[in-house]
Amino acid sequence: MTTWQFFLDNWHHTLDLAGQHAWVVSMAVLIAIFTGVPIGIWITFNRKAAEMVLYIAGIIMTIPSIALFGIMIPLLSVFGYGIGTVPAIVALVLYSQLPIIRNTYAAIRNVDPNIIDAGVGMGMTRMQVLGRVQLPMALSVIFAGVRVAVVMSIGIGAIAAYIGAGGLGHFIFMGINQSYDAMINCGSIAVALMAVATDYVFGFIENRLVSKGLRS
Amino acid sequence: MIRLEKVTKIYPGTNVPAVNDVDLEVQKGEICVLIGSSGCGKTTLMRMINRLIPITSGTIYIDDQNILDIDPIELRRHIGYAIQQIGLFPHMTVYDNIATVPRLLKWEKKRIDERVDELLNLVQLEPAQFRHRYPRELSGGQAQRIGVARAMATDPPVMLMDEPFGAIDPINREVLQDEFLKIQSQIKKTIVFITHDIHEAIKMGDRITLLDAGRLVQFGTPEELLTNPKNQFVKDFVGADRALKRLDLLKVRDAMLENPVHCHESDDVASVAQAMREKGLNFLLVNDPRDRLKGYVTLRDLYDQSGKVGDFTKPMTLTVRPEQNLKDALSKMLTFDIGIVVAVDNDGKLMGVLNTMTLAQVVGQTYDEHGGRWGKITAGGKIL
Numbered sequence: 084m085t086t087w088q089f090f091l092d093n094w095h096h097t098l099d100l101a102g103q104h105a106w107v108v109s110m111a112v113l114i115a116i117f118t119g120v121p122i123g124i125w126i127t128f129n130r131k132a133a134e135m136v137l138y139i140a141g142i143i144m145t146i147p148s149i150a151l152f153g154i155m156i157p158l159l160s161v162f163g164y165g166i167g168t169v170p171a172i173v174a175l176v177l178y179s180q181l182p183i184i185r186n187t188y189a190a191i192r193n194v195d196p197n198i199i200d201a202g203v204g205m206g207m208t209r210m211q212v213l214g215r216v217q218l219p220m221a222l223s224v225i226f227a228g229v230r231v232a233v234v235m236s237i238g239i240g241a242i243a244a245y246i247g248a249g250g251l252g253h254f255i256f257m258g259i260n261q262s263y264d265a266m267i268n269c270g271s272i273a274v275a276l277m278a279v280a281t282d283y284v285f286g287f288i289e290n291r292l293v294s295k296g297l298r299s
Numbered sequence: 300m301i302r303l304e305k306v307t308k309i310y311p312g313t314n315v316p317a318v319n320d321v322d323l324e325v326q327k328g329e330i331c332v333l334i335g336s337s338g339c340g341k342t343t344l345m346r347m348i349n350r351l352i353p354i355t356s357g358t359i360y361i362d363d364q365n366i367l368d369i370d371p372i373e374l375r376r377h378i379g380y381a382i383q384q385i386g387l388f389p390h391m392t393v394y395d396n397i398a399t400v401p402r403l404l405k406w407e408k409k410r411i412d413e414r415v416d417e418l419l420n421l422v423q424l425e426p427a428q429f430r431h432r433y434p435r436e437l438s439g440g441q442a443q444r445i446g447v448a449r450a451m452a453t454d455p456p457v458m459l460m461d462e463p464f465g466a467i468d469p470i471n472r473e474v475l476q477d478e479f480l481k482i483q484s485q486i487k488k489t490i491v492f493i494t495h496d497i498h499e500a501i502k503m504g505d506r507i508t509l510l511d512a513g514r515l516v517q518f519g520t521p522e523e524l525l526t527n528p529k530n531q532f533v534k535d536f537v538g539a540d541r542a543l544k545r546l547d548l549l550k551v552r553d554a555m556l557e558n559p560v561h562c563h564e565s566d567d568v569a570s571v572a573q574a575m576r577e578k579g580l581n582f583l584l585v586n587d588p589r590d591r592l593k594g595y596v597t598l599r600d601l602y603d604q605s606g607k608v609g610d611f612t613k614p615m616t617l618t619v620r621p622e623q624n625l626k627d628a629l630s631k632m633l634t635f636d637i638g639i640v641v642a643v644d645n646d647g648k649l650m651g652v653l654n655t656m657t658l659a660q661v662v663g664q665t666y667d668e669h670g671g672r673w674g675k676i677t678a679g680g681k682i683l
Contacts, residue, residue, distance in 0.1 A: 201386035204351055204459075205400050205449075206376030219390045294390035296433030 086272070089265035097254070101273055104250035107168050107243060108236045111175030115232055119180050120225065123187025124213065133188060140181040148239045151177065152246050171240065171248035178239060179232035186228025190221030219294060226289040230282055237278040241270070251277070300489040301325040301348065301457065306357035308343050308513075317343045319513035320357070325506075327456075328487040332504035334494055334536075340513040341493050345459050348491060349378045361457060376403055379450035379458035379488070383465045387434040387442055387449070393419075394430045397449045404453060418448040421482060440471040447479065451486070461493045476502055497537055501525070501547050509533055521548055543626075551628050552621040554658050555642050555651030561586050564593050564609030571608050572601040584641065584649060585612045591647040592618065618643045621650050628653055 090097060126133035143151075155170035164170060194217050202212045218225075244252030254270025257263070301324070308318040318340040325331040333341040346352040348359055350371040359366045366374060387396050394415050401411045419426040422444035434442055443464060450458055464472045464479075476499065483490070494500050500507050501521040509516045509524065517529045525545055528534040537544065561584035562571050575583055581598040585608055594612040601611060617635050619628045621642050632640050632655065639654040 197382060197386055198388060200351070201380070201382055201388070202399075204346075204349060204375060204380035204382070206372050206374075206403055207399075208372055211403070216388060216390075220388075294433070296390045296392065296435060 085265040086268040090269050097269060097273060100249060100251050100253050104240055107171050107248055107250055108240045111172045111236055112179060112233050115176045115179035115183055116229060119183030120187050123184040124191060126188055127191045137185060140184050143177050144181045148242050152242060166247040168248045170246055171243035175236045175240060179236055182228040182231040187225050190224035191217050194220050223289060223293045223297060230285045233285060234278045234282050237274060237281060241274050300327040300362060302360040304358045306359060307355050308347060309355045316513050321515045323508060325489055325491060327489050329505035330490045330492050330503055332492045332494060332500040332507045333510060334500045334507060335510035339510040341510050342461060345461060345491055345493055349375045349459060376400055377455050379455040381446045381450035381460045381463045383462055387446060389434050392431050392433055393445050396445060397452050399449060400452045418451060422448045439467050440475060443467055443475055456489060458488050458490045460490060501544055509536060546626040546629060547624055549625045551619050551623050551625060551642050551653055554625055555653045556657055557651045559584060559652040561649060562608055564607060564612060566608045568601050568604050568606055568608055572598060586649055590649060592641060592643045592649040615641055629658060
């Protein structure tokens with residue numbers, strides 16, 4: 084019950100941190116979508132590039148998050164952004180690339196070639212086939228990648244508190260330093276709730292966007 | 300309409316031509332069937348017509364215009380294209396699927412609406428019921444109809460159809476073929492139609508192009524292929540039961556005896572019975588005053604009776620129409636176990652009769668495995 088009491092006493096601060104957390108994650112995911120999806124589409128035209136890109140994104144994914152945040156500091160301090168939200172966002176964008184690129188690429192590649200043939204045969208241009216046939220058909224798998232990226236970013240985003248990006252990780256780390264269990268719990272539970280709620284919201288949006296004809 | 304001159308396709312990395320020096324001319328308004336076993340080059344040939352596959356050498360003309368002079372995107376938008384059921388866009392409704400090419404051509408919404416309804420009616424699907432369905436909510440036959448409707452959306456003069464009925468069960472396929480032929484008789488498109496089924500080729504084709512290993516083996520009407528196969532390959536391909544297949548081609552009209560012996564319902568019983576006895580008939584067709592078939596009488600029914608023939612007439616349980624094909628007629632005769640069937644037109648007017656004997660003659664006339672008539676075979680067991 085002490086956790087609840089802690090939350091009641093500090094709800095204002097908690098919401099503040101949650102807001103910071105949400106801001107960092109949503110910026111990161113937005114940027115990741117607007118880079119990852121086009122890259123995923125582009126590499127469907129070029130097999131060599133596809134191998135390269137997926138390989139690099141795979142490597143980035145294997146770097147431990149705390150190490151990636153660490154690398155960000157010297158790299159970005161050149162531009163005067165060593166700590167704070169910028170390196171956090173950059174790191175989360177990098178992490179989000181793999182699920183988004185990989186799903187986009189796989190989804191578009193998996194569209195039945197007969198259906199593409201029908202589109203081309205009826206006189207669609209390459210771009211029209213992409214926009215009217217391949218992307219709408221690939222949408223649910225692309226969305227699945229985005230959901231993975233979002234949930235993952237919310238989790239990893241907690242660590243960003245270490246490099247001064249704020250967010251709910253702040254409670255967790257401060258709680259650990261002070262051996263203050265209620266504070267740790269409040270931060271962790273809030274992060275978990277945020278992840279579950281966001282996943283649910285994205286699921287709802289996906290349901291609205293993906294054609295009814297593709298539901299099985 | 301469509302003219303191919305010395306068309307050859309060699310895929311990169313191979314030296315065996317997939318299509319080899321093919322000359323072909325498809326007349327306006329006819330269905331030209333491309334047939335051959337898989338890998339014979341029929342699909343490659345067809346896909347060169349709308350430039351989905353580049354031609355290696357030779358020229359293809361549509362309406363005397365070299366297709367290489369036309370922008371491929373423009374060209375394809377003006378050629379109907381139907382492939383197996385799988386080609387419908389699963390994420391689009393029936394309406395959106397059919398509206399694909401009209402939208403590419405930037406038609407107005409109202410015009411598209413009207414056209415979609417018109418096409419759905421044409422393929423016998425109720426617009427209100429089907430317009431907003433998705434392909435997964437359609438049966439195979441319905442999806443196939445939509446595929447055909449989509450290919451016809453902008454009323455293109457030329458249509459390419461790659462096994463459009465391939466994925467359908469045999470019974471529904473027959474129905475779709477019949478419907479399509481009926482539609483074609485109204486719209487008169489120039490159609491290139493791929494199949495690997497010789498029955499379908501015979502039924503659908505005004506002309507059949509038989510391909511083997513990229514070469515054109517024989518080009519002609521179904522009749523020509525069946526009665527006059529150019530070589531052993533064609534013979535094998537059309538099969539040993541060619542004579543039976545001809546039944547698909549011939550109409551009842553071709554085999555029936557016209558103006559069969561009959562009487563009128565107002566005729567006097569005694570004189571009809573007398574005439575039947577003289578001619579050795581124990582069965583006679585009866586017409587009404589406007590020469591429509593009323594039924595038949597048997598000699599036994601008339602025996603020792605008086606009055607009008609009409610009072611003793613029994614209705615005919617089974618009739619066929621002159622434009623039906625002989626295969627249907629024969630199968631009806633076999634089903635009902637009768638040796639004779641009467642042909643009437645849509646108004647019920649007596650047109651002729653068909654019996655197993657004339658049927659066998661008509662089929663045998665133009666084709667005989669041994670190069671001559673066998674002559675008559677009668678019942679009666681041992682001849683000596």
